Amino acid sequence: SQKIEQNSEALNIQEGKTATLTCNYTNYSPAYLQWYRQDPGRGPVFLLLIRENEKEKRKERLKVTFDTTLKQSLFHITASQPADSATYLCALHTGGFKTIFGAGTRLFVKA
């Protein structure tokens, strides 16, 4: 079955630097790959999605890449701010009506 792997170690970076988070998946490449942000005690919030025929997608300070050969997506936050500190989840649609999630990577941005 399809599985998603995200780095379980927290990422600590200095304010103003670029944060890069990795998402790897097994088996088949999904038609879409999504990224969500989750704050402690809250539900995830959708940020960006990228289609299998897109290499890169941008939204303000966020950038997502999608490499179907490597079965990997990278999520970048440029000019990071302390307010960006959260857990970032990678998700993909497995077909039908189901979306599965990785365990997420916790990001800490220090002022």
Place this chain on the structure above:
Amino acid sequence: EADIYQTPRYLVIGTGKKITLECSQTMGHDKMYWYQQDPGMELHLIHYSYGVNSTEKGDLSSESTVSRIRTEHFPLTLESARPSHTSQYLCASAGTSGPSSGANVLTFGAGSRLTVL
């Protein structure tokens, strides 16, 4: 404003009690979901619904049950709560129209944190 609401946000109950977690959405979405999440762990799908009168079990076995009598309402019930049911329960919905409908992008509620003593 279109949104998805969960109540209660926090619930502490004793073993053996029956509880219902409420979830309502105002977006007219056909698809609704319940995920279970433990701290620092991934979300596990426990129930989903394609529309009114449809319910399906998810990938993680759960002793809870759900119903979908109205489009906007998808409550989750535990007939007899146990300490192993202690977790965060997240409700979500997704639309079937629009440019991203094929991606099944989810809108989540704030969650219900359940503690069973």
